[in-house]
Amino acid sequence: MNWDLLSVLIFYFLLLVVYYRFKDKFENQGFLVLYKTKLGLKLMDKISGKFPRAVKIFSYLGVIVGFLGMAFILYFLIKATLDLILIPGTESALAPVLPGISIPGVPALSFWHWIITIFIAAAIHEFAHGVVARNIKVPIKSSGFAFLGPLLAAFVEPDEMIMEKKSIMKQLSVFAAGPFLNILLGIFVLLIMIFVFTPFLGLIYDSDGISVSGFVLDGAMNESGIVLPFTIVSLDGDEILSLQDFVDETSDMKPGDEVVVGTDKGDYTVTLGSNPENESLPYFGIMGLENNLVLEDNWKFLDPVDGIFDWIQLLLMWLFMISIGIGLFNLLPLGPVDGGRMMYSLALVFFSAKVSKKILLFFSLVCLALIIINMIPWIEKLMSFIWSILILVFGIF
Numbered sequence: 001m002n003w004d005l006l007s008v009l010i011f012y013f014l015l016l017v018v019y020y021r022f023k024d025k026f027e028n029q030g031f032l033v034l035y036k037t038k039l040g041l042k043l044m045d046k047i048s049g050k051f052p053r054a055v056k057i058f059s060y061l062g063v064i065v066g067f068l069g070m071a072f073i074l075y076f077l078i079k080a081t082l083d084l085i086l087i088p089g090t091e092s093a094l095a096p097v098l099p100g101i102s103i104p105g106v107p108a109l110s111f112w113h114w115i116i117t118i119f120i121a122a123a124i125h126e127f128a129h130g131v132v133a134r135n136i137k138v139p140i141k142s143s144g145f146a147f148l149g150p151l152l153a154a155f156v157e158p159d160e161m162i163m164e165k166k167s168i169m170k171q172l173s174v175f176a177a178g179p180f181l182n183i184l185l186g187i188f189v190l191l192i193m194i195f196v197f198t199p200f201l202g203l204i205y206d207s208d209g210i211s212v213s214g215f216v217l218d219g220a221m222n223e224s225g226i227v228l229p230f231t232i233v234s235l236d237g238d239e240i241l242s243l244q245d246f247v248d249e250t251s252d253m254k255p256g257d258e259v260v261v262g263t264d265k266g267d268y269t270v271t272l273g274s275n276p277e278n279e280s281l282p283y284f285g286i287m288g289l290e291n292n293l294v295l296e297d298n299w300k301f302l303d304p305v306d307g308i309f310d311w312i313q314l315l316l317m318w319l320f321m322i323s324i325g326i327g328l329f330n331l332l333p334l335g336p337v338d339g340g341r342m343m344y345s346l347a348l349v350f351f352s353a354k355v356s357k358k359i360l361l362f363f364s365l366v367c368l369a370l371i372i373i374n375m376i377p378w379i380e381k382l383m384s385f386i387w388s389i390l391i392l393v394f395g396i397f
Contacts, residue, residue: 004099007111012150031149036142036157040127044156048134055135058180059173062132065183066176066331067346070339073328077370084374089217089276094374097322098150106288106317107213107229113318121182121323122154125330128181129174130156136170138163171345175338182327189320197316201309204302205293207242209233209264212286219285220270226263231292234262242291253282333363334371340364 019026019033027034048055080093095103099114130140139159146153163171209231215222232240235249236259253259255274260267261284275281295303333343343363347356 004108004111008099011111011115015147033147034144034155035146036144039143040130040156041140041143044127044130044134044140048131052135055131056173059132059135059177060169062128062176062180063169063172063342065180066172066339066342069179069183069328069331070333070342073331073339074333074367077332077367077374081370081373084377087276091216092374092377094371094378096375096378097325106321107314109318110314113315116315117319117322118152120319121185121326122152124181124185124323125178125326126154126156128177129158132177133158133163133174136166136174138166138174168345168349172342175341175345176331179327179330179338182323182330186320186324186327189316189323193313193316193320197313201293201313204295204299204309206296207291208294209292210240210243210246211288211290211292213288213290214286216283216285216287218273219283220273221261221268221284221286224261224268224270226265226268231264232261233264234260236260237262243289246289250282250284255279255282257282332367333360334367335360335364 025035027036077093080090083090084092097109097114097118099109099111103109126143130143133140133156139162141157141159143156144154146155158174163174211229211231212221213229215228232246234240235246238249240246240249240262253272255272257272258269259272260269270284272282273285275283295306330337331339331342334340340360340363344356344360347359351359
C-alpha cells in the first residue's frame with residue numbers, strides 16, 4: 001500500500017470535514033479559502049518591540065536581497081524556459097510542491113516531509129511579514145491558514161490603509177521580509193547539512209556503492225530497462241564503492257562505449273551517449289547520485305533506528321529546497337505575491353499609479369506565461385498522481 005497516497009487522502013478528507021463543520025469560520029475569496037486566527041500576533045509584537053534595531057536592519061537587508069533575488073529568479077526562469085523549448089530532453093525548472101511528485105534527481109516528496117516543510121516555510125514567511133509590519137507601527141488584524149485548491153499556505157493580515165500611508169521603503173521592507181527569512185532559513189539548513197549532519201553521517205557510515213534515484217529522458221540507463229531506485233556496484237567488473245570510484249572509472253570512457261553496469265538488481269549492458277553540454281564526454285543519463293551508506297561495525301548498535309537518519313537527511317534537504325523555492329518564487333514580479341507588490345511600489349517612485357499598474361501587469365503576464373510553460377510537463381505526472389488516488393479510493397470502497 002502507498003502510505004503517502006493514503007495519508008494525503010485522509011488529510012484532505014479531514015480538511016473537508018473541518019471546513020463543512022466550521023464553514024462559518026472560514027472566509028472565501030474566490031478560489032482562496034482563509035481561516036483567520038490571532039496565532040502569533042503577541043509574539044510578533046514582543047519581538048518587534050524588544051529588538052527594534054535588529055528588526056530594522058533585517059528589514060532593510062531584506063529589501064536589497066529581495067530585489068537581487070527578483071532579478072535572479074526572473075533571469076533563471078527565462079533561461080530555463082528557453083532551454084525547455086529549445087533543448088530536447090531539458091527538464092522543467094518548476095515543479096508542484098505536492099507529495100508524490102518526484103523532481104528529477106531527488107526522491108519523491110513524502111507526505112510527512114511535505115507537511116512539516118510547508119508548515120515551517122510558510123509559518124516563518126508570514127511571521128517575518130508580521131514582525132516587520134509591527135516594527136513600522138502597522139497593526140496586524142489576523143493571522144491564519146489558507147487553501148488554494150490542494151495548495152497550503154499561511155497569511156498575516158496587516159492594516160492595508162495604514163500600510164499605504166507608510167513610506168515606499170517601509171512598505172518594501174514588509175513585502176521583502178518573508179522571502180528574505182525563507183532564504184536565510186534555506187542557507188542555515190544548508191550549513192547544518194554541510195557542517196553538522198554530513199560529517200556525522202561520515203563518522204558512522206561507510207559506502208558500498210552509488211545509489212541512483214533519477215533518469216534523464218532517452219538516457220542510456222533509462223533505456224536499459226532497470227527500475228529506479230538502484231545501486232551501482234561495478235563498471236565492467238571493477239568495483240565501485242563511492243562517487244570518487246565512479247568518477248575515476250569513467251574518466252577514460254567516451255560516447256559510444258559499451259559498458260557493463262553492475263547493480264544490486266543485476267548487470268546491464270548500456271551504450272553511453274554524449275553529454276548535452278560537452279559531446280566529447282560520455283553520458284549515462286542518471287541523476288541523484290549518492291554514496292550508498294551502510295553503518296560501520298562500531299555503529300551497528302544504531303541499526304534498529306538506521307532509517308531515521310535517512311528520513312532526517314531528506315527532511316533537511318526538502319526544507320532547504322522548499323524554503324529557498326518559496327522565497328524566490330514569492331520574489332517574482334507577479335500580481336499579488338510579494339515580488340509583485342515590491343515591483344509596483346518601486347515603480348511608484350518613478351511613475352504614476354496608472355503607469356505603475358501597467359508595468360506590473362506586463363511583468364505579471366510574462367511571469368505567468370513562464371510558469372505555465374514550465375508546468376506543462378508536470379500536468380501528465382499530476383494527473384497520474386490524482387488517478388492513483390482515485391484508484392486507491394475505489395480500492396478501499
